[in-house]
Amino acid sequence: MERSSWIRRMFEIGIQLRRERGAENVFDFSLGNPEVEPPAVVLDALRQVVSEARPHAHGYMPNAGFPEVRAAIARSLPDVRACRSARKISS
Numbered sequence: 001m002e003r004s005s006w007i008r009r010m011f012e013i014g015i016q017l018r019r020e021r022g023a024e025n026v027f028d029f030s031l032g033n034p035e036v037e038p039p040a041v042v043l044d045a046l047r048q049v050v051s052e053a054r055p056h057a058h059g060y061m062p063n064a065g066f067p068e069v070r071a072a073i074a075r076s077l078p079d080v081r082a083c084r085s086a087r088k089i090s091s
Helices: 006-021 040-052 067-090
Strands: none
Touching: none
């Protein structure tokens, strides 16, 4: 394990800690390994995407994110930035 990647070591250490301390006492939040079930709304959204049979719906998103999501965030930023700028100016 010494020559393993740090991600692999994290998984192995998590397994070791669960054995030593009991699974109920160890929460594994390492990358890609959630300890909780997704909420019903997430499962419903996944079912909807799968049922639509869209090409490449199962793939990774672009590194920069989905254009429509980026646009929605950009639309919300002026209000957030205005609040931050006002605080900066007043201090």
